Amino acid sequence: MPEGGRFGRYGGQYVPEALVAAVKELEEAYRRFRADDEFKSDLAGLLKNYAGRPTSLYFAGNMTKKAGGAKIYLKREDLLHGGAHKINNTLGQGLLAKRMGKRRVIAETGAGQHGVATAMACAALGLKSEVYMGAEDVERQKLNVFRMELLGTEVHPVDAGSRTLKDAINEALRDWVTNLADTYYLIGSVVGPHPYPVIVRDFQSVIGREIARQALSAQGAFPDALVACVGGGSNSIGTFYPFLRKRDVDLYGVEAGGTGEDHNAATLSYGRIGVVHGMMTYILQDEYGQIGQTHSIAAGLDYPGVGPEHAYLKDTKRVAYVTANDEEAVEAFHLLAKEEGILPALESAHAVAYAMKLAASMKPDECVVVTLSGRGDKDVQIIGERKGFES
Amino acid sequence: MSRIREMFDSIDGGALVAYVMGGDPDLEASVGVAEAVLRGGADIIELGIPFSDPIADGRSIQAAGVRALKSGTKPADVLRIASYVKKTRDVPVVVMTYFNPILAKGPAAFLDAARRSGVDGVIVPDLPLDEAKKFGDVARARGIDSVLLAAPTTGEERMKEIVANTSGFLYLVSVLGVTGAREQLKDNAIRLVKFANGFTRGKVPLGVGFGISKPEHVRAVIGAGADAAIVGSAIVDMVASVDSGEDEALGRIEAYVRSMKLAARSA
Numbered sequence A: 001m002p003e004g005g006r007f008g009r010y011g012g013q014y015v016p017e018a019l020v021a022a023v024k025e026l027e028e029a030y031r032r033f034r035a036d037d038e039f040k041s042d043l044a045g046l047l048k049n050y051a052g053r054p055t056s057l058y059f060a061g062n063m064t065k066k067a068g069g070a071k072i073y074l075k076r077e078d079l080l081h082g083g084a085h086k087i088n089n090t091l092g093q094g095l096l097a098k099r100m101g102k103r104r105v106i107a108e109t110g111a112g113q114h115g116v117a118t119a120m121a122c123a124a125l126g127l128k129s130e131v132y133m134g135a136e137d138v139e140r141q142k143l144n145v146f147r148m149e150l151l152g153t154e155v156h157p158v159d160a161g162s163r164t165l166k167d168a169i170n171e172a173l174r175d176w177v178t179n180l181a182d183t184y185y186l187i188g189s190v191v192g193p194h195p196y197p198v199i200v201r202d203f204q205s206v207i208g209r210e211i212a213r214q215a216l217s218a219q220g221a222f223p224d225a226l227v228a229c230v231g232g233g234s235n236s237i238g239t240f241y242p243f244l245r246k247r248d249v250d251l252y253g254v255e256a257g258g259t260g261e262d263h264n265a266a267t268l269s270y271g272r273i274g275v276v277h278g279m280m281t282y283i284l285q286d287e288y289g290q291i292g293q294t295h296s297i298a299a300g301l302d303y304p305g306v307g308p309e310h311a312y313l314k315d316t317k318r319v320a321y322v323t324a325n326d327e328e329a330v331e332a333f334h335l336l337a338k339e340e341g342i343l344p345a346l347e348s349a350h351a352v353a354y355a356m357k358l359a360a361s362m363k364p365d366e367c368v369v370v371t372l373s374g375r376g377d378k379d380v381q382i383i384g385e386r387k388g389f390e391s
Numbered sequence B: 001m002s003r004i005r006e007m008f009d010s011i012d013g014g015a016l017v018a019y020v021m022g023g024d025p026d027l028e029a030s031v032g033v034a035e036a037v038l039r040g041g042a043d044i045i046e047l048g049i050p051f052s053d054p055i056a057d058g059r060s061i062q063a064a065g066v067r068a069l070k071s072g073t074k075p076a077d078v079l080r081i082a083s084y085v086k087k088t089r090d091v092p093v094v095v096m097t098y099f100n101p102i103l104a105k106g107p108a109a110f111l112d113a114a115r116r117s118g119v120d121g122v123i124v125p126d127l128p129l130d131e132a133k134k135f136g137d138v139a140r141a142r143g144i145d146s147v148l149l150a151a152p153t154t155g156e157e158r159m160k161e162i163v164a165n166t167s168g169f170l171y172l173v174s175v176l177g178v179t180g181a182r183e184q185l186k187d188n189a190i191r192l193v194k195f196a197n198g199f200t201r202g203k204v205p206l207g208v209g210f211g212i213s214k215p216e217h218v219r220a221v222i223g224a225g226a227d228a229a230i231v232g233s234a235i236v237d238m239v240a241s242v243d244s245g246e247d248e249a250l251g252r253i254e255a256y257v258r259s260m261k262l263a264a265r266s267a
Helices: A017-034 A037-051 A061-067 A086-099 A113-125 A135-140 A142-150 A165-178 A196-204 A206-219 A234-243 A308-315 A326-340 A346-360 A377-387 B003-010 B027-039 B059-070 B075-088 B099-105 B107-116 B129-140 B156-165 B187-200 B215-223 B233-240 B247-266
Strands: A057-059 A071-076 A104-109 A128-134 A154-158 A183-185 A225-229 A250-256 A272-276 A279-283 A319-324 A367-372 B015-021 B044-048 B093-096 B121-123 B145-147 B170-173 B206-209 B228-231
Touching (some): A017 A037, A017 A165, A057 A206, A061 A071, A061 A346, A071 A206, A086 A104, A086 A113, A086 A183, A086 A234, A113 A128, A128 A135, A128 A165, A135 A154, A154 A165, A165 A183, A196 A206, A196 A308, A206 A234, A206 A367, A225 A234, A234 A308, A250 A308, A250 A346, A308 A319, A319 A326, A326 A377, A346 A367, A346 A377, B015 B027, B015 B059, B015 B233, B015 B247, B027 B044, B027 B075, B027 B233, B027 B247, B044 B059, B059 B233, B075 B093, B107 B129, B129 B156, B170 B187, B187 B206, B187 B215, B215 B247, B228 B233
Parallel strands (some): A071 A367, A104 A128, A128 A154, A225 A250, B044 B093, B121 B145, B170 B206, B206 B228
Antiparallel strands (some): A272 A279
């Protein structure tokens, strides 16, 4: 694990004193279990038999033709149980919670994808779960609230602050500090105080490891470029991490450009360094350090912070962080649906949009892998409303 | 000796620290609240600088922060309240805020501005101990105390380290949880005060906060060895139920602070 929980100057443990013992306990437990053979084989079994790993690496021939450049492959995380990469992390942390003897799991969720994945993992592992969700998001994502409830989770609407994801995280942290003894906080992205950014990265790195293996067997070489969307940054770090030392693989993180410079969730592109949710990272904030509202058509990218390791990878230039705006994401959504018969999550559509441009600029014997972090069924209504259909 | 330590040395009995959210519900009204708290006889005023994401705070102070931000309160406005308070009556003023607003201005620049406003101490609940040491040096170089927090989960070794690095007083969080008025003070809060007192005695005054809302809570923590009781949410809740400048409500706040201070002194 990184020294003092830092990636360069980013990360750390900016938490109230009462939580210090809890993050230390988690650090200790994770250090123990990550190397434990039984833990590893239990997790591998769950990922295979419950979640549906490995996911395929699909050659998108029609998209490749359309782009007219490099070969485009899709890493199909959308095929996982629950419809997104989130389950990789919730199964890992759920298992960790169980090993730590915690009976109650709490989580935050924005659009509800992590909440649903938490509910599934906890049901499967026999853990009690409760999910915090901004009251505004509860309104916007009624279907996911219902899904979570069906899966046995209690959903707590959060009325505080801006009533969205960042406030749900605050509330989960408050719950955790109040109920430390029996409660595990299962965070949904590579954010929060150390060791969360490391734990979530490790559990999501299965994506990149599979890509490496599958690309080798498909074409005898690593891909030339990897593209993934970045909100908090879990599917992207999971994609990139096993390739960080492979210098000839180009890495692209695609942030939500929203509708423009003043209306987006592109933290690394427009943010400044600050501290939120226990970590030092880039943050979309005003000049007084107040953390603002973000905007993206993809609820899962709508977060004013970003994982601290991404902040570090931006500064070191190992990863190029770019943006795709709402309109480009919607276009990519339609394109992938028509060309390949796949409805991508709007989050993932940001990555697809950039990958099409990138592939067009590359040679036909080169290869781009795009991580399709989730499926788009949840977004059909948003797309419909945008097209002016009756919903 | 710091202004805060002078205050502790000069009084007989326990002290009362009273929290006011700067700019809640607006700047002018919060000045009125601060004046009422002063008239009630608070020994230290803790002034909150509102932050959008206050993870250590419960509902009352979160809501106060939202009201303050809605009315456009900036950190500099709260520092202006501090300097007004200092001119009105010579009580120590401690500002409480989170690290991000401080970082946005730059810690040294923030502390310079605080010093110019007469601020005597700062409390930053989400600053980790390692950084709090550096920050404390920068603060003390400007004559400002850096008040650190200890919690029920703080073990012996860490408690020693925190006590060695805090200045002004030690802020002991009496419960596992966030700020907020509670009906009862738990037995383990009293045990915790006694435990912390074993480390602070003869070194630094011990202040106890989180969940303290009644005179009997104040008497209990002072009786167990604390030097100060800190009350916040209970005052903020009274502010929430009044309109700007309403004399009757301000009178209630003043009377409440007076009763809490009497309890601190008579414990």
